[in-house]
Amino acid sequence: MPEDNPAVLDTEFLSRLQRLVLEPADNGVTWPSGLWTRAEVLGYTDQCQNYFLRATTLLTGYFVQSIVPNQEPQPVDDNLQRVRAAVFVSTEGTVSPLLPGNRREADLLLEQWRQRLGTPIVFTVDDVGTQTIGLVPPPLVGGRLHLFGAVVADPVDGSGTPLTLPDEWVPGLTAGVLTRMYGKQGRAYNAELRDAAEARWQEALTAAAILATGMTVEQLAAALGGGGAR
């Protein structure tokens, strides 16, 4: 029985899509029906992989970065697309696990927090700019921020590279891409197949979120102080 199997390649993934939508399977090179282009399908696959990782935090990256005192928000690594947990360790050795929150709560609970520098106790992600993290209150001293969160998937370009998502979730990814393919307005639109694929996509997201975090996608989004964009 084969045990150490290679990951599913993006070319293999594109061929499986082609078989399901009645296109000739050629690793996603041509789409002769004209209903979709190669670029569109690659884009849908990229979008679905990244959404899957962001919504479920199935694959977690660990990043450590320096913190600049009196600066808020702080930039985060480009390979991190959603922060799930953060720990601040000051230059003085103080360790402070940060709670997820948002700025509205901070405004209500900690008056004038933007001017009151101190040891951060809360991190915010959904109400700050892209690739930044908010710290409440802003750090008085420097230190290091240990970040855990969903990584950005490797771009899918149809060149034969493995997908970032583990093999076990490829059926769910297939359903997510089919949802988008059949949801495309025009000749490709098929509401029934779109919904059938959407049902399987939601099952995969829910299962992955529960198995990775113990929470559903909605609970995880709420726990992280906002909600991941769809």
Place this chain on the structure above:
Amino acid sequence: MPYTQYTLAELRTRLADRWEHSPFWTEPDADQAINDALRSWNALTGYWRGRVIVRVPPGDAFAAIPSRLTQDVTVGYQGYPLVYTPLEGLNRCAPNWITDTTATGGGVPIRPLFWSRIGIGLLIVWPAPAAGGTFDVDGVVRTPALAGPEDYLNADSALVPVLLDEALSLAALKAGSAAVAATAPGHLAFLAEVAKRVPELRCLDTLPATDHDPRTGRAGG
């Protein structure tokens, strides 16, 4: 229940029986559906398991899990099982976990007691072994991929019909909405079997229905 070996050739034949050997579905279609059903089963239930040895550097609370293991289930250290705790629990009860080691003192245990993770692929232990060490991680291994007709899998004989019904349901996406609706009971039976083994996933067959949900037969507006 007895475990039996099933070759890909046998599974192809049994799946083809379900679609009455229609030439609409090809051998690659069958292989794709069978392997996807196995992957879904393994993802949801952790059916195929194995052990990896993970080395943690001195004073480091983190360990990367090899990709062969897709989900970790239990962790042991020198024969002692570690207790799982979610990261939020570790933050609450041991806020200095990121810097604590077995040599920290002051109430910090002298051997690793708890483990945690966020997602898959990253293991956290508390306290970190000051001199480093190895951990036995038992978890879900990658699903066997059946490619050649003689490739086989060992499975519970009562499980195979459930897996084949799920494969049929996956293959039905190629044939259109009527086929998807007709095979929906097989997919629901698959989810029911998953729920028996993993109660946390009982919610999967009760997710909000879409407008044309094949499971409810609704035509939608």
